[in-house]
Amino acid sequence: MKVVLQNLTKKFPNRNKKQNADVIAVDNFNFEIPDGKLVGLLGPSGCGKSTTLNLISGLLQPTDGKIFFGDEDVTMVPAEKRGIGLVFQNYALYPHLTVKQNILFPLQNLKGKEKLSKNEMEKRMAEAAALVQLDTLLDRKPSELSGGQQQRVAIARALVKKPKVLLLDEPLSNLDARLRLQTREEIKRIQQKTNVTTVFVTHDQEEAMSISDLIVVMKDGVIQQSGKPQDVYDDPQNLFVAKFLGNPPINVFDAEVKGEKLFIGENAVMDVKGLTDKKLVAAIRPEGFVPSEGGSLNCSLIRVEVMGRDISVVASHPLCQNVTFRAIIGSEKNYQINDGKISFDILPSKIHLFDKETEKRIRFEA
Numbered sequence: 001m002k003v004v005l006q007n008l009t010k011k012f013p014n015r016n017k018k019q020n021a022d023v024i025a026v027d028n029f030n031f032e033i034p035d036g037k038l039v040g041l042l043g044p045s046g047c048g049k050s051t052t053l054n055l056i057s058g059l060l061q062p063t064d065g066k067i068f069f070g071d072e073d074v075t076m077v078p079a080e081k082r083g084i085g086l087v088f089q090n091y092a093l094y095p096h097l098t099v100k101q102n103i104l105f106p107l108q109n110l111k112g113k114e115k116l117s118k119n120e121m122e123k124r125m126a127e128a129a130a131l132v133q134l135d136t137l138l139d140r141k142p143s144e145l146s147g148g149q150q151q152r153v154a155i156a157r158a159l160v161k162k163p164k165v166l167l168l169d170e171p172l173s174n175l176d177a178r179l180r181l182q183t184r185e186e187i188k189r190i191q192q193k194t195n196v197t198t199v200f201v202t203h204d205q206e207e208a209m210s211i212s213d214l215i216v217v218m219k220d221g222v223i224q225q226s227g228k229p230q231d232v233y234d235d236p237q238n239l240f241v242a243k244f245l246g247n248p249p250i251n252v253f254d255a256e257v258k259g260e261k262l263f264i265g266e267n268a269v270m271d272v273k274g275l276t277d278k279k280l281v282a283a284i285r286p287e288g289f290v291p292s293e294g295g296s297l298n299c300s301l302i303r304v305e306v307m308g309r310d311i312s313v314v315a316s317h318p319l320c321q322n323v324t325f326r327a328i329i330g331s332e333k334n335y336q337i338n339d340g341k342i343s344f345d346i347l348p349s350k351i352h353l354f355d356k357e358t359e360k361r362i363r364f365e366a
Helices: 049-057 099-108 118-131 147-159 177-194 205-211 229-234 239-244
Strands: 003-012 023-033 038-042 064-069 084-087 165-169 197-202 214-219 222-227 251-258 261-264 267-271 278-284 289-291 297-306 310-316 325-330 341-346 351-355
Touching: 003 049, 023 049, 023 222, 038 049, 038 205, 049 084, 049 165, 049 197, 084 147, 099 118, 099 147, 118 147, 118 177, 147 165, 147 177, 165 177, 177 205, 197 205, 205 229, 214 229, 214 239, 222 229, 222 239, 239 278, 239 351, 251 325, 267 297, 289 325
Parallel strands: 038 197, 038 214, 084 165, 165 197
Antiparallel strands: 003 023, 003 064, 214 222, 251 261, 251 278, 261 267, 278 351, 289 341, 297 310, 297 341, 310 325
């Protein structure tokens, strides 16, 4: 089921009596979620991603704009009639019911034409339980399950109604690191098997990038950028997107262009053909640093951290906007640094330039 959001806006009354203006949680949101795809809504707390999800579900009504499921305008359709499955962060399971009873519950409340026979309900329940690999735990209560298993019960309960759209509101936030990794892989597997259009809300960029077909990066209720995860990572349109995506985060330096060369301090880092002389911001991905004895960027070495798969070099530079920055290099290089200094060459594909005032991307030819 394709989902189309047109000029979607949601305003809330301002609780601050000194300010009369409404709080805009979602601001003129336009996006099309393709049929059968998993889309990640990504952004910091308060950016409007959960509000957008609640607008799609029908739990909130928009101040302006329209929502379409396929060709049907569902803007004013109640949540229970939209054909959505909703999974919350806190599982929201009934503690006194077994896994089987929790999964059956939505089907037992269907009425009229949608009402199912007992055999059909049992069949759907068994299919949903098998899909999330809980068919051997049907007689357990939620308290007898791990956090990951509880979340899978919640997903099965959402899927048993065969929804047109599956909505996941930060479903992994309550899990520890290993369970989070395992459960997000399960979510992707289930989504691919069912082919249900899915919206996944998270503030964790690694989660969003690892399982989403498309991501939408939000800030202050506004879409900053959308596209395939790797495309957005490789080609950020503004400094916010560049800083939000990536772990370790991108390293930001004050820089300037002089004579079609990019300077960070006194170091000429690379050629930037076609750019006029100006001050700007240079953002370099951790994997964009190449240690070299005659490197173009001279820095102070803080420490070297051996991570197994790779090496994290922690260094500092007076024009870095943070006290320290990280460079990631392959462990096979066995690069030894002992004198407190280190120099890097910079990979042109891993450095992005931004306007100092607007923070918009400045493109260049290396």
